[in-house]
Amino acid sequence: MAGMRATVMYGAGDVRIENxxxxxxxxxxxxxxxxxxxxxxxxxxxxxxxxxxxxTGQRMGHEFIGIVEAxxxxxxxxxVGDVVVAPFAWSDGTCVFCQEGLQTSCLHGGWWARDGIDGxxxxxxxxxxxxxxxxxxxxxxxxxxxxxxxxxxDVMGTGHHxxxxxxxxxxxxxxxxxxxxxxxxxxxxxxxxGAEQIIILGRHADRIALAREFGATDVVSERxxxxxxxxxxxxxxxxxxxxxECVGLDQSVETAIExxxxxxxxxxxxxxxxxxxxxxxxxxxxxxxxxxxxAPVRAYIDQxxxxxxxxxxxxxxxxxxxxxxxxxxxxxxxxxxxxAIKVMVMxx
Numbered sequence: 001m002a003g004m005r006a007t008v009m010y011g012a013g014d015v016r017i018e019n020x021x022x023x024x025x026x027x028x029x030x031x032x033x034x035x036x037x038x039x040x041x042x043x044x045x046x047x048x049x050x051x052x053x054x055x056t057g058q059r060m061g062h063e064f065i066g067i068v069e070a071x072x073x074x075x076x077x078x079x080v081g082d083v084v085v086a087p088f089a090w091s092d093g094t095c096v097f098c099q100e101g102l103q104t105s106c107l108h109g110g111w112w113a114r115d116g117i118d119g120x121x122x123x124x125x126x127x128x129x130x131x132x133x134x135x136x137x138x139x140x141x142x143x144x145x146x147x148x149x150x151x152x153x154d155v156m157g158t159g160h161h162x163x164x165x166x167x168x169x170x171x172x173x174x175x176x177x178x179x180x181x182x183x184x185x186x187x188x189x190x191x192x193x194g195a196e197q198i199i200i201l202g203r204h205a206d207r208i209a210l211a212r213e214f215g216a217t218d219v220v221s222e223r224x225x226x227x228x229x230x231x232x233x234x235x236x237x238x239x240x241x242x243x244x245e246c247v248g249l250d251q252s253v254e255t256a257i258e259x260x261x262x263x264x265x266x267x268x269x270x271x272x273x274x275x276x277x278x279x280x281x282x283x284x285x286x287x288x289x290x291x292x293x294x295a296p297v298r299a300y301i302d303q304x305x306x307x308x309x310x311x312x313x314x315x316x317x318x319x320x321x322x323x324x325x326x327x328x329x330x331x332x333x334x335x336x337x338x339x340a341i342k343v344m345v346m347x348x
Contacts, residue, residue: 093133264288
């Protein structure tokens with residue numbers, strides 16, 4: 001049958017590349033994008049480990065760069081042939097929340113690979129609300145900056161969101177909980193915002209080495225109470241001003257709250273895997289502010305793109321494996337087994 005190839009997850013550990021219906025323009029506000037770069041996200045590993053089996057499967061992928069192949073009659077900001085980056089949520093760019101820079105709460109937006117919308121881990125994507133979603137890039141499709149530009153679709157913007165929510169500021173002490181791609185980008189974000197001390201909490205040697213190159217000043221490999229004690233030792237007994245929580249598990253959130261100094265702030269960007277936020281008492285009695293959520297990366301692309309283009313930040317270094325679309329199932333396995341930090345996919 002005719003169609004395109006795309007990633008479909010049928011249950012935990014069951015990832016397949018299948019023929020699916022061709023992406024095509026349906027609404028006049030749509031654009032059709034041929035995907036040239038996509039990737040596997042750490043958040044994709046939650047369903048990879050937990051998804052209940054199904055007959056229909058779940059399309060996958062929410063980070064991509066591509067070329068506009070067609071545009072609906074109402075599309076004004078991109079044109080056929082443009083190289084574009086897509087944030088991990090689509091949005092109209094005009095509703096009250098988009099105007100406030102919170103595109104992840106767009107009244108007319110949504111998420112890739114949900115509700116009949118294509119996923120980024122495939123050959124093409126129908127992009128709803130193209131004017132509010134896509135950002136044209138001033139580079140060719142094979143530019144050397146592609147890895148870093150691709151991080152603007154999620155992980156670099158998400159690390160930046162954690163830093164803003166945690167109120168990172170010049171001269172402050174910062175801790176980053178989690179040494180995955182988002183945590184590593186959080187280190188970049190904290191340094192970019194002027195942090196004086198950046199403590200990375202992680203235990204994978206390759207990731208720790210990269211964190212140090214990105215600007216981490218200290219490493220804490222302990223967990224739980226031992227990690228809390230070590231961070232306090234590194235901060236004169238006080239804890240840090242800002243914590244970037246980039247995992248989403250109860251223990252990581254609890255650790256984040258306990259290593260914040262009184263009056264500090266925690267920026268949560270790890271997708272929560274539990275109903276309640278732990279640490280209610282220490283956060284209350286220490287006046288710790290807890291913020292964060294899904295990053296409005298569409299708002300941050302405009303802020304971060306100049307730094308990528310000028311080479312001031314190089315978040316693309318979080319990609320340590322590049323694969324064709326056919327090898328996506330093994331890419332999931334490699335990330336799940338911690339053989340790779342982040343896997344880039346080249347569908348065409």
